Amino acid sequence: MRALTWHGSQDVRVETVPDPEIFNPHDAIIKITSTAICGSDLHLYDGVIPAVLPGDILGHEFMGEVVETGSQSPLKNGQRVVVPFVIACGHCYFCEKQQYSACDNSNPSEKQDMTEFLFGHGVAGLFGYSQLTGGYPGGQAQYVRVPFSNVGPVEVPDGIEDEKVLFLSDILPTGWMAAENAEIEEGDTIAVWGCGPVGLFAIQCALKMGADRVIGIDNLPNRLRLARELGAEVVDYSQTNVAEALMEMTGGIGPDAVIDAVGMEAHGFAPDSVLDTVKQKVGFGADRAHALRQAIYACRKGGRVSMPGVYGGFADKFPLGALMEKGLTVRTGQTHVQRYSDKLLQMIVDGELDTTFLISHRLPLEKAATGYKNFKENANEWTKVVLNPWAEEAQ
Amino acid sequence: MHWQVRTNRFPEWSDRVPMPSWHNLAREDWDREKRPPAREHGLAPVLGLGAIALVGVALGAALSKPREPRHPADSAPGRTARRSRFGAFAAVGRSVTIKRPRADLFAFWRDFENLPKFMENIEEVRQVGETRYAWTVKAPFGRDVEIVTEIVQERPDELIAWRSVAGSDIETEGRVTFKDAPAGRGTVVSATIAYVPPSGEIGRLAAKIFQREPSIQARRELKRFKMLMETGEIATAGIPHSN
Numbered sequence: 002m003r004a005l006t007w008h009g010s011q012d013v014r015v016e017t018v019p020d021p022e023i024f025n026p027h028d029a030i031i032k033i034t035s036t037a038i039c040g041s042d043l044h045l046y047d048g049v050i051p052a053v054l055p056g057d058i059l060g061h062e063f064m065g066e067v068v069e070t071g072s073q074s075p076l077k078n079g080q081r082v083v084v085p086f087v088i089a090c091g092h093c094y095f096c097e098k099q100q101y102s103a104c105d106n107s108n109p110s111e112k113q114d115m116t117e118f119l120f121g122h123g124v125a126g127l128f129g130y131s132q133l134t135g136g137y138p139g140g141q142a143q144y145v146r147v148p149f150s151n152v153g154p155v156e157v158p159d160g161i162e163d164e165k166v167l168f169l170s171d172i173l174p175t176g177w178m179a180a181e182n183a184e185i186e187e188g189d190t191i192a193v194w195g196c197g198p199v200g201l202f203a204i205q206c207a208l209k210m211g212a213d214r215v216i217g218i219d220n221l222p223n224r225l226r227l228a229r230e231l232g233a234e235v236v237d238y239s240q241t242n243v244a245e246a247l248m249e250m251t252g253g254i255g256p257d258a259v260i261d262a263v264g265m266e267a268h269g270f271a272p273d274s275v276l277d278t279v280k281q282k283v284g285f286g287a288d289r290a291h292a293l294r295q296a297i298y299a300c301r302k303g304g305r306v307s308m309p310g311v312y313g314g315f316a317d318k319f320p321l322g323a324l325m326e327k328g329l330t331v332r333t334g335q336t337h338v339q340r341y342s343d344k345l346l347q348m349i350v351d352g353e354l355d356t357t358f359l360i361s362h363r364l365p366l367e368k369a370a371t372g373y374k375n376f377k378e379n380a381n382e383w384t385k386v387v388l389n390p391w392a393e394e395a396q
Numbered sequence: 397m398h399w400q401v402r403t404n405r406f407p408e409w410s411d412r413v414p415m416p417s418w419h420n421l422a423r424e425d426w427d428r429e430k431r432p433p434a435r436e437h438g439l440a441p442v443l444g445l446g447a448i449a450l451v452g453v454a455l456g457a458a459l460s461k462p463r464e465p466r467h468p469a470d471s472a473p474g475r476t477a478r479r480s481r482f483g484a485f486a487a488v489g490r491s492v493t494i495k496r497p498r499a500d501l502f503a504f505w506r507d508f509e510n511l512p513k514f515m516e517n518i519e520e521v522r523q524v525g526e527t528r529y530a531w532t533v534k535a536p537f538g539r540d541v542e543i544v545t546e547i548v549q550e551r552p553d554e555l556i557a558w559r560s561v562a563g564s565d566i567e568t569e570g571r572v573t574f575k576d577a578p579a580g581r582g583t584v585v586s587a588t589i590a591y592v593p594p595s596g597e598i599g600r601l602a603a604k605i606f607q608r609e610p611s612i613q614a615r616r617e618l619k620r621f622k623m624l625m626e627t628g629e630i631a632t633a634g635i636p637h638s639n
Contacts (some may be wrong), residue, residue, distance in 0.1 A: 003484055019636035073628070092626045094581060109631045110619035114612060123619070134634040146634045149627070195521060208424040 003390065004058045004142030010048030011377075018058065018225025020140060021146035026073035029150035030085065034142050036164040037087075038372050038386045039171055040197045041311045044265060045131065046373050049281055050313055052115060052132040060141030061086035061128040062170040074150045079181040082154035084147055085265075085338035086171045088126035088137065091152035099102050101125070102335035105262040108148060117175040118316075127335070133313075141369055150353060155342045158350060164357050164387060165190035165349055167203070173342040173356060175309050176262075180210050180309035182332035183258035190214040192247055192256035192299060193233070194292040196224040198311055198359055198385050200262035204233045205354065207260075211237050216250060218243055220268070227359060247299045255301030263292035264310025273318050280380045290316040308333035359385045365392035419472070441559040459598055475588065487590035492618040495582035496625050497575045502553045504625065508545075515577035515628065517613075541565045587618060 004018045006120065021030055039062050044050050058200045064083040067076045088108075089101035096104050104125040108116075112135050113123025119133075126148070127138015138145060147154060157166050176199050183191055196219035207215045208231065215267050217228035220239040229236050235363050236246050246254055267277075272318045275290040293308065298319045300306055306329050324331070348354045361384040372386040450587040475489040477605040494501060504510050508529040519540065528545035532540050543564040549557035549571075559569030568591035575584045623630045 021634065022636050023633040027627070027629060030633070090608050090627045091629075092495065093622075094493070097495070105619075106623045106627050107631055109633055110616040110623070112633070113619065114616075117615075136635075138635070140632070148631065148634065227572070376451075 003065055003142040003366060004024075005060060005205075006055075007045060007057045007059055007387075008055045011046060013046060013059065013373055014185065015367050015369055017149070019140075020054075021144050023071045024146070025148060026063065026071045027149050027151050028071040029074045029076045029147045029154070030069035031063070031065040031082065031140075031145050031147055031154075032068045033065040033143060033145060033390050034081075034331070035065070035167050035368070036060050036141065036368070036388050036390060037167060037170075038141070038388070039063075040199060040371070040376075041264070043238045044248050044311060044313075046377060047266065049265060051366075054132060054136070057129070057136065058138040058140075058142050059129040060139035061130055062085050062146075062167065063128075063140030063145060064157070064167050064170065064173065065145075066332070067150075068144070070150070076150050076154060078391050081156060081157040083342075084140070084164050085130075085153040085155075085167045085169075085342065086128050086130075086147075086333060086368055087153070088128065088135065088148055088337045089152050089339055090149050096152070099337055100187055101152075101337040101339045104336050107317070113288070119151065125335070126389060141367070141390075153339055155346055157346075161350065162180075164355075164360060166346065167355070167387065168198075169338075169342060169345055169349075171336065171338065172198045173202050173345055174338045175199050175336040176238050176337050177206045177295075177345060178206075178334075179203040179260050179262060179307050179309035180212075182208035182305070182309075183207060183212075183260055184305050184330075184332075185210045185212045187211060187259040187260065187358055188201055188213045189259060190216065190251050191258050192216045192296070193228075193260045193262055193393050194216060194218045194263035194296050195264075195310070196235075197380075200260070201231065201359055204228055205231050207285035209353070210231050210323050215394075216247065217258065223381045224384060227384065228251055230358070243295060244299045251301070254306065255299055258305040258307060259296035259299055259300045260307045261310045263295045265289055265312045265314070267293070277316070290319065294318070294320055300327065301328045302331055304329055306331045309336070315326065322385045334365050341370060356373075360387055362386045364388055366390040453495075473586075487588060488614045489586065490587035490614045490618050491584055491586040492622050493577050493582055493584050494622045494625050498553045498576060498583045499541050500554070501585060501625060502574050505551075505621075506556055514624050516620075517616050529558075543568060545569075583616065585621070587614065589614060 002018060002020050003015055006016050006018065007013055020112055023030060027204055033169050042059055045059055046054055057324055064081070066082045067078050067082060070076050070078065087102045089096050089104040093105040095101070102125050105300065107126035108123055114126045116122065118142055124134060126137055128134035128137050128145070129141065138149070156171060179199065180203050185191060185207060189212050191212045193203050193215060193324060196217045200217065204215050204217055215233040216236055217225065217233040218236045218238055219225050219228070220237055225237060234250070263352040270302035275292060281289055290312070292310070297306055304327070308331065345354070349356055362372065364386060367390045369388055372388065375383040376386050407558050473489070475487065511521050517534050519534050521531050524530045524544065527589065529545050531543040531545065534540065542635055544561050545557050545558040547556060549555060552591065553574060555571070555573045557569070559573040560567050561563045568589065570587065570589040572585060572587040577584050595639050620630050
């Protein structure tokens with residue numbers, strides 16, 4: 002089959018690789034009909050996530066048709082399903098608490114060694130996201146093996162096109178959980194750093210949950226336009242002092258909750274950001290946490306800090322004093338996708354959520370490398386790339 | 397081959413004989429206070445050999461300080477001690493919590509022939525006597541290591557302890573306990589495995605079998621046991637065979 006493979010920093014290629022096989026009783030093989038490039042894939046693309054091996058297949062936002070099942074899989078050939086990016090066993094203590102991204106059993110035991118050393122505990126398996134999370138081949142491919150297909154995949158009702166439900170795999174539930182973690186109360190103002198796909202969904206979900214106002218922060222005009230169209234106010238950090246603006250826009254209080262939808266590769270020309278970039282490039286395992294620092298600084302006293310953005314290492318100059326002295330609550334984590342699937346699918350079916358507004362480009366899988374390059378370098382226009390693994394290159 | 401249990405080498409298996417202080421694996425609870433005490437003034441002879449004035453001053457300062465009080469034993473299991481000695485034995489231990497009833501886990505483990513299902517290096521375990529099992533352990537270059545163990549202690553749904561009999565390629569013993577986790581969270585399974593690192597070629601094989609970091613191996617095996625017991629399968633990245 003054809004698949005997008007990683008070969009080094011900013012070097013991804015579509016190659017012919019062996020087809021996936023059934024290994025375990027709960028496995029299923031999916032023929033992928035639509036797959037997307039995630040903002041977090043750019044962390045892999047940039048080589049800032051450790052333990053990605055040359056030849057690893059990337060991709061964790063995908064859907065398709067069941068073509069083969071293991072003996073214990075409840076799926077049937079021909080079913081159309083969207084697959085959560087988090088692999089969860091459904092039986093362990095964490096899965097029973099619906100903390101699916103903390104699943105004990107989905108990451109192969111020998112692969113858990115690295116995160117047990119780095120983080121103190123082994124983490125769950127994820128598709129196409131480095132050896133740290135299991136080394137599972139990802140879904141920017143024509144086929145993918147889905148372990149624990151009894152827990153994750155969501156059947157798509159007939160008559161709903163791929164693009165409407167594709168983002169149930171990651172960015173929609175991630176935006177939803179980000180808003181949920183902001184613990185929104187009546188009258189609240191929520192500030193969202195980063196108007197990429199997750200930030201945009203967080204904005205939409207926060208408004209859906211009853212936030213009085215949502216303020217989106219970015220520097221790219223087109224992304225700020227999308228945020229505005231969803232009903233957010235916007236702050237362009239290239240022309241405005243963010244912390245001061247947020248205070249003035251909230252009557253001197255500050256946002257009630259802040260959402261960091263940026264993560265480990267924050268931009269910005271502040272001294273902390275420059276130093277972080279140097280350390281990250283040198284390979285100190287340093288996260289560029291400029292957005293998070295600013296968010297904590299801006300958050301009102303007793304407010305909530307929600308962190309859907311991905312981090313993998315360490316940050317210094319962390320505003321611990323602000324966190325403690327203002328009594329902030331921090332909530333974060335990889336998304337417990339399976340917890341939200343049914344509810345969000347219903348909201349899509351009922352037309353309560355717009356899930357396609359952010360798609361800017363549709364490419365054949367063969368052109369995936371172009372998609373990565375532009376998603377990173379022309380982020381203003383390239384807001385979301387959906388790939389078709391079966392389209393002819395000439396398309 | 398004739399296997400013989402060395403009945404007098406491990407007197408702690410019999411309740412009548414006092415246990416050597418260095419060897420505690422078979423005990424119900426491995427008590428920190430039974431460990432050999434750490435030497436309290438290990439530096440003194442070294443300093444005596446290479447005395448220099450500066451160190452002398454520091455020593456004087458140290459001696460004038462009140463002596464640090466003796467620390468009573470804490471609640472942590474002995475295997476987590478910063479300094480631990482098991483005599484000739486290298487020992488590792490790990491715990492894992494599994495969301496299954498004690499009886500199920502005990503029954504699965506008690507059938508030793510099940511162990512290769514989650515222990516990577518064990519090729520086969522077969523029953524060769526009422527409480528005796530022959531283990532075939534994978535080793536490099538197609539060599540196999542044979543160990544025959546005998547169950548020396550067993551309490552249904554609680555504890556199984558075993559050790560190798562004379563004639564085994566490696567001298568080893570192990571113990572696994574099953575305790576209820578609080579509030580219906582399943583069962584805490586604790587395994588302790590010890591072996592005498594042999595010398596020579598067998599020693600090199602043993603090192604390979606137990607890997608460089610035996611505690612990592614123990615942790616992996618127990619995680620695989622948990623996966624198998626909780627989900628019925630063992631997670632794998634599933635890289636296709638053909639390549």
